Amino acid sequence: MKLNTLLVTTFCGFIFVGCGGGSSSSENFGINQIALGEKLYHDTSLSKDKTMSCATCHVIDSAFVDPRPTNLSLGASLGDDLVSIGDRNAPTAAYAKFIPKFHFDSREGLFIGGQFLDGRATDLTEQAKGPFLNPVEMNMPDEASVIARVQENSEYVQAFKEIYGDDIFADTQKAYAALADTIAKFEKSDTFAPFSSKYDKALKGEEILTEQEVRGLALFNGKAECHACHPADGSKANFTDFSYDNLGVPVNHALRSANGKGADFIDNGLYENTQVNDKGLKGAFRVSTLRNIAVTGPYMHNGLFKDLATVVHFYNTRDVVGAINPETGAAWEKGEVEINKNSAELGNLKLTDEEEADLVAFLITLTDEEYEHLIP
Ligand code: HEC
Numbered sequence: 001m002k003l004n005t006l007l008v009t010t011f012c013g014f015i016f017v018g019c020g021g022g023s024s025s026s027e028n029f030g031i032n033q034i035a036l037g038e039k040l041y042h043d044t045s046l047s048k049d050k051t052m053s054c055a056t057c058h059v060i061d062s063a064f065v066d067p068r069p070t071n072l073s074l075g076a077s078l079g080d081d082l083v084s085i086g087d088r089n090a091p092t093a094a095y096a097k098f099i100p101k102f103h104f105d106s107r108e109g110l111f112i113g114g115q116f117l118d119g120r121a122t123d124l125t126e127q128a129k130g131p132f133l134n135p136v137e138m139n140m141p142d143e144a145s146v147i148a149r150v151q152e153n154s155e156y157v158q159a160f161k162e163i164y165g166d167d168i169f170a171d172t173q174k175a176y177a178a179l180a181d182t183i184a185k186f187e188k189s190d191t192f193a194p195f196s197s198k199y200d201k202a203l204k205g206e207e208i209l210t211e212q213e214v215r216g217l218a219l220f221n222g223k224a225e226c227h228a229c230h231p232a233d234g235s236k237a238n239f240t241d242f243s244y245d246n247l248g249v250p251v252n253h254a255l256r257s258a259n260g261k262g263a264d265f266i267d268n269g270l271y272e273n274t275q276v277n278d279k280g281l282k283g284a285f286r287v288s289t290l291r292n293i294a295v296t297g298p299y300m301h302n303g304l305f306k307d308l309a310t311v312v313h314f315y316n317t318r319d320v321v322g323a324i325n326p327e328t329g330a331a332w333e334k335g336e337v338e339i340n341k342n343s344a345e346l347g348n349l350k351l352t353d354e355e356e357a358d359l360v361a362f363l364i365t366l367t368d369e370e371y372e373h374l375i376p
């Protein structure tokens with residue numbers, strides 16, 4: 001299709017009823033690509049056993065994480081076969097549209113951005129191609145099988161043809177890219193980025209933070225050093241600089257024995273990304289957004305910590321002799337990848353118990369209004 005036609009079709013796809021395709025269907029997704037993406041995002045028939053969709057692990061009503069018991073107890077999601085368990089905790093899909101494309105910032109000397117915790121998918125469209133074919137997720141054998149499932153639904157077929165051209169199903173790869181593109185369009189909609197938290201309202205002068213929350217914010221931007229990687233810049237801060245760091249997070253043993261990875265397996269994070277060859281980046285993961293953090297546990301790339309307070313205590317006391325992990329009652333274990341761990345900005349922050357509590361109180365203000373009822 002010529003570029004011109006494509007532009008017109010896409011434009012019609014967004015705005016005009018019946019434009020371009022001239023369809024008479026009552027549920028004409030061609031008129032609304034976001035609605036089509038939303039339907040695909042929730043469609044379990046696109047997984048092998050038809051048990052799961054994107055929405056199973058990124059539930060809109062749960063701030064786009066996985067509220068199922070396996071995730072809450074072990075730290076990772078159950079796959080479509082209801083047996084396989086992954087090795088990483090599903091991050092929120094909210095605010096993911098602000099993650100820049102994966103790139104190396106030569107001025108800073110840092111890898112930045114990319115989807116997945118190791119940045120291996122450059123953007124949302126590339127990301128959306130992954131889960132369908134991942135054996136511990138939607139478990140489909142290949143792209144052609146996914147597209148065959150899409151084609152079982154005549155409404156999808158009609159909408160895809162209207163948006164991407166009549167011959168879209170002639171080329172499996174193009175059809176697969178169209179599927180990913182449509183889901184990414186939905187992920188770029190406002191549903192995924194409400195900016196409706198108490199913090200956002202306080203910035204606009206619509207609400208007032210409590211004294212404890214104000215103290216927490218000051219610690220966040222000062223003594224606790226959180227801002228160094230989770231900057232609170234501007235009215236639409238993402239609370240991440242999208243860089244990568246190794247915090248020395250310990251192994252999640254319970255998860256590793258449940259998912260069969262075994263004791264010797266190591267998740268090297270950014271170093272698992274094929275575009276990265278620097279061994280000095282083993283164990284680094286992308287800095288997480290802290291929006292909705294109070295309701296998106298368990299925490300860290302491997303879902304090791306159940307409580308937000310534990311995460312703060314970890315930053316504060318990881319390197320303090322005699323410090324205790326409140327969730328195990330034992331000393332903090334060493335990091336999964338000790339060799340490159342950051343000891344400059346965390347590990348012994350010298351925060352008091354009250355200051356830790358202040359930080360948690362501040363972090364809770366980053367919860368969007370629609371998720372405030374989920375605050376533990
Ligand atoms: C079985 C659970 C599961 C399913 C199903 C699933 N995801 Fe995920 N998702 C995850 C996990 C786990 C990660 C992190 C994986 C990694 O870093 O390697 C992730 C990462 C992501 C990210 C990147 C966020 C970030 O901060 O980097 C986005 C966006 C996303 N998923 C969207 C989707 C979409 C769209 C679908 C459907 C096509 C989907 N997911 C299906 C578990 C799931």
Ligand code: HEC
Binds near residue numbers: 226229308342
């Ligand atoms: C040196 C950079 C750095 C500093 C400083 C830092 N963080 Fe982080 N933060 C990260 C990285 C990287 C991750 C992801 C680590 C992982 O998953 O293994 C993360 C993850 C988190 C998570 C878990 C996110 C999730 O979705 O699981 C929370 C909560 C958090 N940080 C809060 C804080 C707080 C509070 C402070 C200040 C006390 C702080 N961070 C300081 C880099 C940093």
